[in-house]
Amino acid sequence: MPFPRVSRIALPLVLAASVLSGAALAQGQPTQAEKTLKYRKALYQVIVWNVGPMSAMAQDKMPFNSADFATRANRVAELAPMLGEAYSPDTKGVANSNMKAEAWQNRADFDAKMKDFVDTSAKLAQVAKGGDAAKSKAAFFDMANTCKACHDKYKAD
Numbered sequence: 001m002p003f004p005r006v007s008r009i010a011l012p013l014v015l016a017a018s019v020l021s022g023a024a025l026a027q028g029q030p031t032q033a034e035k036t037l038k039y040r041k042a043l044y045q046v047i048v049w050n051v052g053p054m055s056a057m058a059q060d061k062m063p064f065n066s067a068d069f070a071t072r073a074n075r076v077a078e079l080a081p082m083l084g085e086a087y088s089p090d091t092k093g094v095a096n097s098n099m100k101a102e103a104w105q106n107r108a109d110f111d112a113k114m115k116d117f118v119d120t121s122a123k124l125a126q127v128a129k130g131g132d133a134a135k136s137k138a139a140f141f142d143m144a145n146t147c148k149a150c151h152d153k154y155k156a157d
Contacts, residue, residue, distance in 0.1 A: 033090040040054055040086030043079055050075045053142065058137040065132035073136070076143070077125035080118045087114070103154035113150040120146045 031040070050072040056062040057069055091097060092104050103110045120143040127139040 023115040029121075031090075033088070033094045036088055036091050037094045038088055042082065043086060046145070047076055047079050051144070051147075054140050058140040058144075064133045064135070064137075066128070066133065069132070069136055070125070071137040073121070073128035073140070077121045080121040080125070083117075084111075084114060086114055098155050098156045100154050106154075110154055113146065113153070116146040117143070117150065 051080045052070055054076075055070050087099075087106075087110075091099075114141070120139070124136075124139040124143045128136045132134075
């Protein structure tokens, strides 16, 4: 069966429409850096979800529940090391990032602060397993201070 004859005008229009629609689809696809930033923000959302109630317990704004505190501390300790892979160099300058340029310029210091967060969150999880409210609260504030140290220096408002 022969192909239908396409006019000289219709063929270029069909080809142009195909190219343009393909380009539009390609523009709609996030880059790997954008996906990494989305992953990073998702990790932080889950961390904040767990830190919030621990903070309230540590500040005596809600009753201390050792089992809940330990569960949340363990979650943060599991998530914290994942953040390292979410700060790949290709995410530098990606739109909607809250990371200041200084973090890229002082990457060794940034990485050291991230390691402090990983270490103090692991210690928090370990201490929280014991169920002692005073020790758990103290370990929480140690971990929270590592967050603050990094945010104060490297997170854009």
